[in-house]
Amino acid sequence: QLQLVESGGDLVQPGGSLRLSCAASGFTLGYYSVAWSRQVPGKEREGVSCIDSEGTNTYYEDSVKGRFTISRDNARNTVYLQMNSLKPEDTAVYYCSAGSWCSGLRVAGGETWGQGTQVTVSS
Numbered sequence: 001q002l003q004l005v006e007s008g009g010d011l012v013q014p015g016g017s018l019r020l021s022c023a024a025s026g027f028t029l030g031y032y033s034v035a036w037s038r039q040v041p042g043k044e045r046e047g048v049s050c051i052d053s054e055g056t057n058t059y060y061e062d063s064v065k066g067r068f069t070i071s072r073d074n075a076r077n078t079v080y081l082q083m084n085s086l087k088p089e090d091t092a093v094y095y096c097s098a099g100s101w102c103s104g105l106r107v108a109g110g111e112t113w114g115q116g117t118q119v120t121v122s123s
Contacts, residue, residue: 002026002112006096009117012086020081020117022096027112030074033099035107036081038092038119045095047105049081061105063089086121093118 008020022034033052039045049070050059058070069082093116100109
């Protein structure tokens, strides 16, 4: 069974940091590009970042550039999203997805999605 599991979401104060993990089971994540997206209630899911299969190319949404870093450890079958200088507007459920290639801030070419992890930035 192909599965992605996100973890690392938490309640954090503004200015704080979190590292999200996206772990794959049932397939080799290293063959795929991986994207992080986020969604708040009542709004469409938006792309945050994408990384290609080799980790050579990364892409970021403008509001997270310089604060978020996407990376991957193919030996651990895991992709990470390091989030620094968090702001209240970063509050959302964060999802990872795997696909054949990055298309902007999303993946395309067959997508597998995780169930999401909640990030709340509040004092």
